[in-house]
Amino acid sequence: xxxxxxxxxxxxxxxxxxxxxxxxxxxxxxxxxxxxxxxxxxxxxxxxxxxxxxxxxxxxxxxxxxxxxxxxxxxxxxxxxxxxxxxxxxxxxxxxxxxxxxxxxxxxxxxxxxxxxxxxxxxxxxxxxxxxxxxxxxxxxxxxxxxxxxxxxxxxxxxxxxxxxxxxxxxxxxxxxxxxxxxxxxxxxxxxxxxxxxxxxxxxxxxxxxxxxxxxxxxxxxxxxxxxxxxxxxxxxxxxxxxxxxxxxxxxxxxxxxxxxxxxxxxxxxxxxx
Numbered sequence: 001x002x003x004x005x006x007x008x009x010x011x012x013x014x015x016x017x018x019x020x021x022x023x024x025x026x027x028x029x030x031x032x033x034x035x036x037x038x039x040x041x042x043x044x045x046x047x048x049x050x051x052x053x054x055x056x057x058x059x060x061x062x063x064x065x066x067x068x069x070x071x072x073x074x075x076x077x078x079x080x081x082x083x084x085x086x087x088x089x090x091x092x093x094x095x096x097x098x099x100x101x102x103x104x105x106x107x108x109x110x111x112x113x114x115x116x117x118x119x120x121x122x123x124x125x126x127x128x129x130x131x132x133x134x135x136x137x138x139x140x141x142x143x144x145x146x147x148x149x150x151x152x153x154x155x156x157x158x159x160x161x162x163x164x165x166x167x168x169x170x171x172x173x174x175x176x177x178x179x180x181x182x183x184x185x186x187x188x189x190x191x192x193x194x195x196x197x198x199x200x201x202x203x204x205x206x207x208x209x210x211x212x213x214x215x216x217x218x219x220x221x222x223x224x225x226x227x228x229x230x231x232x233x234x235x236x237x238x239x240x241x242x243x244x245x246x247x248x249x250x251x252x253x254x255x256x257x258x259x260x261x262x263x264x265x266x267x268x269x270x271x272x273x274x
Contacts, residue, residue: 001102002125002126003101003103003120003124003125004101004102004125004128005098005122005124005127005128006098006099006100006101006127006133007129008069008070008071008146009067009069010069010070010099011065011066011068011093011094011097011098011099011119012065012073012080012091012092013064013065013066013090013091013092013093013094013097014063014064014065014066014080014090015062015063015089016062016063016088016089019062019063020034021087022080022084022087022089023057024171024172025172025173025174026044026080026083026174027042027044027174027175028042028043028044028167028174028176028180029041029042029057029165029167030168035059036059036060036061037058037059037106038106039056039057039058039105039106039117039118040056040057040059040109040165041054041056041057041161041164041165041166042054042057043055043156043161043167044079044080044175045156045174045175045176045180046152046176047175047176048179049155049176050152050153051149051151051153051155051156051159051161052072052075053068053072053075053076053151054068054145054161055067055068055076056108056109056110058118058119065094065097065119068145069144071145071146072145073093074093075151077092083175095122096122097119097121097122098119098120098122099118099119100117100118100119100120100125101114101116101117101128101133103116103125104116104118105117105118106118109164109165110142110164111140111142111164113140113141114136114137114140114142115136134147134218135221138221138223138224138225139195139221139223141160141193141195143159143193143217143218143225143227147218148217148227149217149227155179155180155183155191156180157180157183157191157192158191158192158193159227160193160258162180169181169184189230190231191228191229191230192227192230192261193217193226193228194225194226194228194252194253194258195223195225195252195253196223196224196226196250196252197222197223197250197251197253198224198245198250198251199222199248200246200248201216201219201224201245201250202216202219202224203216203217203218203224204216205245206246207226207228207244207245207250208243208244208245209233209236209242209244210239210241213228213229213233213236213243214226214228214229216245224250230261231265234262234265
């Protein structure tokens with residue numbers, strides 16, 4: 001496809017000899033085996049484990065470029081500077097670079113169903129319409145900051161980040177790792193993001209399977225993303241209930257890994273929705 005600039009994204013530049021060491025001790029993705037030109041998906045979490053900002057990081061010869069939601073880039077930049085201490089890393093937003101898709105870029109690490117992704121000079125190619133990008137991302141099951149969640153609102157697994165290579169539980173440390181590791185060890189994830197197919201779907205609508213199991217976070221082109229309570233969903237489906245939105249039936253699209261996780265779920269629907 002042709003190269004198009006993505007709206008609502010900014011480029012945060014980290015440059016200096018301590019860039020990888022700084023990211024390695026702070027963010028969810030591994031940077032020790034990261035090669036120049038390779039893109040990785042990651043995030044900075046709050047100590048409580050909730051996601052401050054996610055990003056697609058591109059390794060450069062002198063540091064890294066972080067592809068970040070524009071409304072989140074300022075907060076992410078400030079937090080990285082706060083954690084920098086004496087590390088030799090320069091951090092700042094580059095207004096001369098824009099995030100683009102479709103060119104001779106690395107693959108989007110989140111999904112093979114999304115186009116290649118990188119950076120170009122600002123104003124060079126044509127800008128992609130926001131609704132066209134939303135249709136692509138929603139169809140691929142990829143939730144995004146500003147559309148499906150805000151800062152410090154979700155845990156990584158609630159947007160399936162752990163299944164998209166965005167969380168490395170084998171690395172030494174990162175902010176919020178204790179909470180993430182504990183949830184992984186227990187094997188009980190309460191909420192996941194699902195793809196729905198149906199008519200007249202819109203963000204904010206309640207998803208019911210007998211009773212409410214969550215709500216739609218974004219929708220485009222007859223598909224939607226919904227953050228749903230897995231245990232309640234599994235129990236309702238096992239009882240023969242069918243998913244619906246505003247009384248109309250919808251189809252749940254579940255990849256193999258999610259189907260397996262649902263099968264393994266305890267189905268304990270009495271715990272509080274958190």
